[in-house]
Amino acid sequence: MKSFAMILALFSLSILAHPHPISAHIFPNASSIPSWLNRTKYAWDQFQNLKGCRHGDHLTGLSNLKTYLNKFGYIPNSPSNFSDLFDNVLQSALLTYQKNFNLNATGFLDDQTLAQIQLPRCGIADIINGASSMNSGSPVAHNATRFHSVSHYSFFPGRPRWPDHRRDLTYAFAPENGLTDEVKGVFTRAFARWAAVTPLTFTAVESFRAADIRIGFYAGDHGDGEPFDGVLGTLAHAFSPPSGHFHLDGDESWVVTGDLRSAPVTAIDLESVAVHEIGHLLGLGHSSVEESIMFPTITSRTRKVDLAVDDVTGIQELYGANPNGNPSPPSSTTTPPSSVQERDMSKGGAPKVLNSWWSPLVVAAVELFLMRQ
Numbered sequence: 001m002k003s004f005a006m007i008l009a010l011f012s013l014s015i016l017a018h019p020h021p022i023s024a025h026i027f028p029n030a031s032s033i034p035s036w037l038n039r040t041k042y043a044w045d046q047f048q049n050l051k052g053c054r055h056g057d058h059l060t061g062l063s064n065l066k067t068y069l070n071k072f073g074y075i076p077n078s079p080s081n082f083s084d085l086f087d088n089v090l091q092s093a094l095l096t097y098q099k100n101f102n103l104n105a106t107g108f109l110d111d112q113t114l115a116q117i118q119l120p121r122c123g124i125a126d127i128i129n130g131a132s133s134m135n136s137g138s139p140v141a142h143n144a145t146r147f148h149s150v151s152h153y154s155f156f157p158g159r160p161r162w163p164d165h166r167r168d169l170t171y172a173f174a175p176e177n178g179l180t181d182e183v184k185g186v187f188t189r190a191f192a193r194w195a196a197v198t199p200l201t202f203t204a205v206e207s208f209r210a211a212d213i214r215i216g217f218y219a220g221d222h223g224d225g226e227p228f229d230g231v232l233g234t235l236a237h238a239f240s241p242p243s244g245h246f247h248l249d250g251d252e253s254w255v256v257t258g259d260l261r262s263a264p265v266t267a268i269d270l271e272s273v274a275v276h277e278i279g280h281l282l283g284l285g286h287s288s289v290e291e292s293i294m295f296p297t298i299t300s301r302t303r304k305v306d307l308a309v310d311d312v313t314g315i316q317e318l319y320g321a322n323p324n325g326n327p328s329p330p331s332s333t334t335t336p337p338s339s340v341q342e343r344d345m346s347k348g349g350a351p352k353v354l355n356s357w358w359s360p361l362v363v364a365a366v367e368l369f370l371m372r373q
């Protein structure tokens with residue numbers, strides 16, 4: 001009996017040390033999502049009650065909004081619990097949030113701000129250690145026709161990246177998730193998008209423990225202090241180099257392939273989130289360029305997998321371009337070309353060298369965009 005207790009204790013300890021991945025809700029396509037997963041209560045629905053709230057108001061639920069803004073870096077840790085008063089701290093946090101998300105700086109919970117706050121998003125903070133890692137600003141129209149966007153890519157504090165002698169990275173999947181080859185292929189495609197524009201390579205390996213990047217689906221509190229929150233809310237998080245931890249919320253309805261537009265409102269495109277999180281694994285923070293992969297939120301039922309110029313410029317500042325000048329871009333079935341924006345060179349100094357296929361692609365995309373106007 002004593003030895004049984006010992007084994008039980010060791011087993012419990014091993015669970016604490018290695019959070020247990022779960023069998024996630026992963027669907028081959030949108031139509032295979034069962035209707036019971038299309039719930040009516042989502043993580044941030046509660047904020048709807050706060051519509052129109054402004055400075056001086058006192059309303060139950062404002063403390064939860066402060067907790068949200070604290071999680072994403074907009075409010076510093078409070079010595080005590082947050083109150084339900086719309087105070088100066090909350091107003092200031094909302095103003096910064098609105099700037100980061102290119103919203104009107106109203107300082108209150110107007111409709112657009114509330115809608116943005118409720119969108120599903122990445123669990124990594126926009127502001128880390130009090131320093132804004134998300135450069136705010138809006139795209140600017142020039143000459144009434146050409147749209148320019150300043151660069152808004154960002155890095156983690158201290159600009160951590162994989163060191164020079166680690167350019168060929170390996171990745172593996174938590175064996176307990178039992179992912180199919182089709183699901184693993186989604187991540188392979190996501191890695192390829194970053195490999196195409198950097199000197200980095202990514203190779204799948206069997207050993208989860210030995211891999212540089214470890215991918216797993218988890219639910220709720222999974223032992224790293226960053227619990228997931230059920231359906232929608234935060235979707236995934238990945239840590240800065242050289243951590244390699246890449247966690248996805250197993251409670252989401254992950255879709256592997258196909259059109260999501262007629263899917264249930266909870267459907268999340270797996271590859272879109274994977275491309276974003278890999279950006280974090282390589283050292284990118286969030287960007288305020290809405291078209292960029294590193295923008296913190298994603299609308300459900302949306303596929304967004306192409307790197308924008310902002311992403312490519314940011315990652316090449318850390319690692320340089322792909323020396324082989326990959327002749328063909330990663331395959332894509334998604335983002336319309338009009339979302340590709342030019343970099344405003346007047347803000348960012350000398351232009352960065354882009355891949356051989358990339359620059360013509362951008363030019364073609366911008367021309368197509370202009371033709372549509």
Ligand SMILES: [Zn+2]
Pocket residue numbers: 122123124276277280286296
């Ligand atoms: Zn993120």
Ligand SMILES: [Zn+2]
Pocket residue numbers: 218222224226237247
């Ligand atoms: Zn985690």
